[in-house]
Amino acid sequence: MSKFIIRGKNSLRGTVNVAGSKNAALPVIFAALTLFGSSQIIGLPDIGDVDIALRLIEEQGASITRQGSVTYINTDRASYKKPSPELVSRLRASTYLIGACLSRFGRVDVGGYGGCAFCPRPIDYHLALCGAMGALANGDSLTAARLRPTVYKFPKPSVGATVNFLILAASTDGESRLLNPAREPHIDTLVEFLRSAGAYIERDGEGITVRGGTLHGAEVTVRGDAIEAGTMLAASLITGGGIRVMGADPAELSPFLAILRRAGATVDTELGITVRAEGLSPMLVIADAYPAFPTDLGPITAPLLAAFSGGHVIDRVWLGRYGYLSELAKLGVSYVLGEKGAKILPSRLTAGSAAATDLRGGAACILAALGAEGYSEIHSAETVLRGYADLCKKLTALGADVEYSEI
Numbered sequence: 149m150s151k152f153i154i155r156g157k158n159s160l161r162g163t164v165n166v167a168g169s170k171n172a173a174l175p176v177i178f179a180a181l182t183l184f185g186s187s188q189i190i191g192l193p194d195i196g197d198v199d200i201a202l203r204l205i206e207e208q209g210a211s212i213t214r215q216g217s218v219t220y221i222n223t224d225r226a227s228y229k230k231p232s233p234e235l236v237s238r239l240r241a242s243t244y245l246i247g248a249c250l251s252r253f254g255r256v257d258v259g260g261y262g263g264c265a266f267c268p269r270p271i272d273y274h275l276a277l278c279g280a281m282g283a284l285a286n287g288d289s290l291t292a293a294r295l296r297p298t299v300y301k302f303p304k305p306s307v308g309a310t311v312n313f314l315i316l317a318a319s320t321d322g323e324s325r326l327l328n329p330a331r332e333p334h335i336d337t338l339v340e341f342l343r344s345a346g347a348y349i350e351r352d353g354e355g356i357t358v359r360g361g362t363l364h365g366a367e368v369t370v371r372g373d374a375i376e377a378g379t380m381l382a383a384s385l386i387t388g389g390g391i392r393v394m395g396a397d398p399a400e401l402s403p404f405l406a407i408l409r410r411a412g413a414t415v416d417t418e419l420g421i422t423v424r425a426e427g428l429s430p431m432l433v434i435a436d437a438y439p440a441f442p443t444d445l446g447p448i449t450a451p452l453l454a455a456f457s458g459g460h461v462i463d464r465v466w467l468g469r470y471g472y473l474s475e476l477a478k479l480g481v482s483y484v485l486g487e488k489g490a491k492i493l494p495s496r497l498t499a500g501s502a503a504a505t506d507l508r509g510g511a512a513c514i515l516a517a518l519g520a521e522g523y524s525e526i527h528s529a530e531t532v533l534r535g536y537a538d539l540c541k542k543l544t545a546l547g548a549d550v551e552y553s554e555i
């Protein structure tokens with residue numbers, strides 16, 4: 149157990165570089181298990197979730213070497229082993245073992261997937277897709293002597309199930325097609341990686357076509373983390389500061405930046421991203437699948453609304469993703485939860501003690517603490533460090549008073 153101790157109200161200033169995107173890095177790590185030979189991944193972020201993902205593929209016989217910003221993965225000695233339930237229970241992206249192990253070994257034991265539990269996170273699309281590609285379910289195991297190509301349509305876009313589709317289809321002889329896929333930009337990194345491994349992948353307005361086969365080792369650079377960028381920009385606004393965020397693609401953040409602009413902020417994306425505001429008018433945040441406002445920035449925006457003129461946060465991806473609000477309330481955030489979403493009232497942020505209920509909820513509490521006068525404690529810091537690299541160091545370099553402490 150660990151906590152952040154934060155003395156708020158320091159205006160953040162300076163420049164910060166975001167790390168590689170967590171949600172782009174994780175699919176690539178699992179996909180590397182399906183490639184024959186050695187791969188290089190450049191820019192894996194130094195976060196808890198990446199460590200667990202690497203340990204999970206190491207269990208399957210991958211050998212991993214990290215040198216500076218490059219991670220080398222060799223799979224010459226890969227062989228199937230039942231994934232350790234303890235590791236699987238700590239990472240939602242361990243669902244990518246389904247695609248990776250079925251592709252590489254023709255079998256996988258499924259279940260017990262962990263990660264942020266802000267609402268039920270079913271895997272029915274993943275399992276139905278595996279069935280369509282010829283996998284047979286037997287208790288908690290899936291086996292497939294030979295995968296077959298398929299044409300498949302998800303009822304709604306799912307990032308995780310689209311990742312598994314790409315991993316499976318890229319290793320399967322023949323042409324597969326997925327309709328209604330997720331289009332989140334972090335999937336682009338996986339597409340680049342699989343293309344460099346020899347797969348043919350084309351995307352159009354309706355879906356993704358993949359022509360797969362035996363894949364060789366590949367190379368990719370992980371894109372910058374847009375959610376980290378949004379978090380840092382929100383920290384800047386909530387403290388009345390002015391920071392420059394480098395390394396993230398402004399286009400990926402455009403729904404977030406557009407809402408800030410509409411509320412009266414000055415947004416500049418000429419060199420990195422800067423956002424400044426004297427005040428912000430009420431904001432309406434409706435999170436949905438890409439290209440809409442990203443659900444992972446919903447919790448991040450909530451304390452910002454509270455600190456300025458209030459507004460609404462409505463999440464249409466994760467219908468119950470509001471659990472973090474009861475922790476934000478301990479830092480002064482007033483809200484009313486209705487059937488359709490949360491109304492955030494203009495509030496005076498106050499120092500207090502709160503806990504990270506999940507990764508982004510924890511980051512939201514840090515933002516509220518940064519905007520409150522006095523000392524706050526945010527518990528379960530390790531939950532936040534699962535997804536934000538060098539968070540304390542970066543915030544401190546920007547002028548925040550933040551300390552990490554093991555309990």
Ligand code: EPZ
Nearest residue numbers: 171241270271272273274306307308309443444465466508
């Ligand atoms: C990914 O989760 C991200 N995680 C999440 O980020 C993010 O919130 C989410 O995508 C949406 O953008 C990673 O990339 C590791 P989904 P994932 O499958 O893949 C429904 C963060 O904070 N669904 O796109 O698990 C589901 O209930 C994390 O970084 C099914 O019904 O999400 C949801 O309503 C949290 N059946 C919607 O689809 C399924 O089999 C989207 O979920 C799969 C999904």
